[in-house]
Amino acid sequence: xxxxxxNSGPLSVPExxxxxxxxxxxxxxxxxxFWYRQYSGxxxxxxxxxxxxxxxxxxxxxxxLNKASQYVSLxxxxxxxxDSATYLCAVSYNQGGKLIFGQGxxxxxxx
Amino acid sequence: xxxxxxxxxxLVMGMTNKKSLKCEQHMGHRAMYWYKQKAKKxxxxxxxxSYEKLSINESVPSRFSPECPNSSLLNxxxxxxxxxxxxxxxxxxxxPASGGEREQFFGxxxxxxxx
Numbered sequence: 300x301x302x303x304x305x306n307s308g309p310l311s312v313p314e315x316x317x318x319x320x321x322x323x324x325x326x327x328x329x330x331x332x333f334w335y336r337q338y339s340g341x342x343x344x345x346x347x348x349x350x351x352x353x354x355x356x357x358x359x360x361x362x363x364l365n366k367a368s369q370y371v372s373l374x375x376x377x378x379x380x381x382d383s384a385t386y387l388c389a390v391s392y393n394q395g396g397k398l399i400f401g402q403g404x405x406x407x408x409x410x
Numbered sequence: 411x412x413x414x415x416x417x418x419x420x421l422v423m424g425m426t427n428k429k430s431l432k433c434e435q436h437m438g439h440r441a442m443y444w445y446k447q448k449a450k451k452x453x454x455x456x457x458x459x460s461y462e463k464l465s466i467n468e469s470v471p472s473r474f475s476p477e478c479p480n481s482s483l484l485n486x487x488x489x490x491x492x493x494x495x496x497x498x499x500x501x502x503x504x505x506p507a508s509g510g511e512r513e514q515f516f517g518x519x520x521x522x523x524x525x
Contacts, residue, residue, distance in 0.1 A: 333513065342500055342516040343453065387452055395465045396441050396504060396512045400452035 301326045303390050305401035313409050318375040320404050322388030325369070331391035332364055332371045333398065338384045347373060378408045413437075414517035416501050422523045425491060431520045433484040433501030441512060442484040444476060445500040447519075453500055459484060460506050491524045498522075 302325040312318045320334075331350050335343035347362040349355045349371065355362045361374040371390075375382055388401040414435045423429050433442065441460045445453035458466035459478040473495075475487040484501055498519045504512040 331512070335516075342498070342519045345513055345515060348513050391512065395460065396443070396458055396506065396514070397455055397466060398453075398514060403452055 301329075301390075301392060301399050303388055303399050303401040305386075305388050305404045307402055308405040309407050310404055311407045311409060312378050314378060314380060316378050316408075318378045318382065318406055318408070320373040320375075320386050320388075320406065321370060322372065322401050323370045324390045324399075326390075326392060327366070327369065328392055329366075329369075329390045332362070333389040333391070334360075334362060334371075334373045335387040335389060336382075336384045337387060337403070343387055375406075378406075380408045380410050382406060383408050414501055414503055414515055416499075416517040416520050418520060419518065420521045420523075422525065423488065423491065424525050425493075427491075428487070428489045430488065431486040431499055431501075431522075433486075433503075433517055434482055435503040435515075435517075436482060437503060437515070438481075439503035439505055439515075440481055441504045441506040442478060443502040443504075443514060444474075444484065444486050445502065445516075447498045447500055453516075457486075488522075491522075493524050496522055496524045 334347040337343045349362040349364045359376045363372045385403040387403045389398040444456040447453045457476045462478045477485040500519045501517040502514040504514045
């Protein structure tokens with residue numbers, strides 16, 4: 300069974316620090332990797348996607364993919380209180396667009 | 411424009427009611443999805459439509475009936491629901507690209523309460 304694992308948290312970081320969120324997946328056939336941010340009571344918002352090994356940067360966000368070790372991570376630099384949310388890791392196996400989600404990591408950024 | 415819209419925002423229904431949830435996107439996406447999300451849990455896939463055809467049904471009970479009238483619209487018809495069906499229902503859309511590179515964009519969701 301394909302699984303995606305995340306630490307549930309909560310992960311607490313001070314304002315201005317780097318928040319590091321990690322995700323591991325079980326199936327080496329995984330092809331695409333996504334990070335969604337979800338505020339309480341709202342819908343998931345796509346913030347990063349990565350398809351190839353290495354790093355991908357977008358503003359304060361960096362996604363890192365290591366297919367050999369089967370993990371994907373999200374770094375948030377200069378964390379702000381507005382980054383406080385649940386971060387969902389999702390993996391696609393090219394099965395008709397089906398995404399497998401991790402349980403989510405709750406991030407709290409303290410002023 | 412990366413917007414997916416959903417109506418209504420909130421819905422309260424009795425177990426004998428029939429209601430429908432609506433989803434619309436104008437991004438030219440040809441894949442559309444219905445998810446169900448319970449509190450403190452990740453979204454669970456229910457249905458996938460690709461080019462207006464149902465391609466995935468995740469063994470969803472028949473009291474949920476999806477419909478894709480055209481490439482921009484997706485409906486979810488509800489009938490004889492149970493209180494445990496109360497959840498946030500999310501619609502998403504994506505390009506049906508090959509190789510699994512399908513970024514899915516979610517709508518704001520419909521908060522459903524079944525009494």
